Amino acid sequence: MGARALPAIIRPYRPDDEADVLAVWNAGLVADPINAATWRAKVLLDPNFLPEGCLVAEVAGAARGFLLSITRQVPFYGDGLQPEQAWITAFGVHPDWQGRGLGSALLDAALERLRGLGYKVVTISP
Incomplete structure (x- = not known):
């Protein structure tokens, strides 16, 4: 039996989340570390x-x-805005919190949001 799920609030990113998000990224995505300057840029x-x-x-x-999802706000070369396409470009749960349903809750919330905006294809992008 896995660890018991804790009540989580799934919400949009705020500027004061930066340190926590970078800590999650660097603890969970160890092959692709990021620092504050790179995150911002x-x-x-x-x-x-x-x-x-x-x-x-x-x-x-x-x-x-x-979970970071991207939809085109500006045209990309010859692909335009791709109005039915969205991408999940980064996704992580701190290792100490894995197995508690946080990843599933993030993915469900992101897909619900994107579907509600009319996106039909969501690609997990490396």
């Missing part, structure tokens, strides 16, 4: 970034997991 300053597309699983006042 490649994620927060990406013209396709929307805070509501970056979901956070908050437990006991801290982010224990996150």
Whole structure:
């Protein structure tokens, strides 16, 4: 029997989540570490970034997991906006919190949001 699920709040990213999200990323995605400067440059300053597309699983006042989904806000070369396509570009749960349903809750919330916006294809992108 797995660890008991704790009540989690799934909500959009806020600027004060940065340290927690980076801690989750670096603990869970050890082959692809990230620092604050890279997070800001490649994620927060990406013209396709929307805070509501970056979901956070908050437990006991801290982010224990996150999921970053991207939808085109600006055309990409010859592909345009791809209005039916979305991408999950990063997804992680801190190892200490895995097996408690946080990842499933994040994925369910992201897919529900994207479906509600009319996206028909969601690709998990490396």
